[in-house]
Amino acid sequence: MKLILASTSATRIALLRNAGIPFDAVSPGIDERALEAPLLAAGASPTEIALALARAKALAIDGPGALVLGGDQVLDLDGERFVKPADRADAARQIARLAGKTHRLRTAVVLAADGEIIWELVTTASLTMRPLDEGQIERYLDAAGDSALWSVGAYLLEGVGIQLFSAIEGDYFSILGLPLLPLLEILRQRGVLPS
């Protein structure tokens, strides 16, 4: 069984490749902001938004006889949804909001086959950021460079982003963008990987 990753995420591509999972990556070509606008207007939770976007990505690719994997991650600060920062100033503002608090990353993954959803999962990780003053945030952004713009939280946990935190609970791979262990299990069950 062939696997298609409906994603442009370098992180998701690296996670699957490093895990030895055979796949092709295809851009899902969806407008996330347009898709989530009605959900936000209807008061959808960050988890509901992550799942809806992951579903849309998995269903956006027509892969006859293949499994299509869609993923989405939303940062949830007490119910408020954060998206990837647009620029350094946005990243600084976002980190100032998260500093000294615990936020959650809601990571949704969905598998579709022949236009039908056959499996989905949302995992939650809780990340407690240290209290940070403006100077500390600026020094972090100097060290992180553009990588602060690649993720919803303005940090890469496997990089200097780890210096922002005092505690983390949850699955490391989910924080990066894919809950690999449950995904590997379903891929074995579906014949993408040997058991």
Ligand SMILES: Nc1nc2c(ncn2[C@H]2C[C@H](O)[C@@H](COP(=O)(O)OP(=O)(O)OP(=O)(O)O)O2)c(=O)[nH]1
């Ligand atoms: N390397 C790394 N990437 C992270 C980390 N936290 C989040 N990310 C990445 C994974 C995803 O690419 C991105 C989450 O945003 P989205 O779920 O909207 O995915 P994105 O738009 O990047 O790609 P996609 O929608 O899958 O084409 O942030 C981290 O700690 N390290």
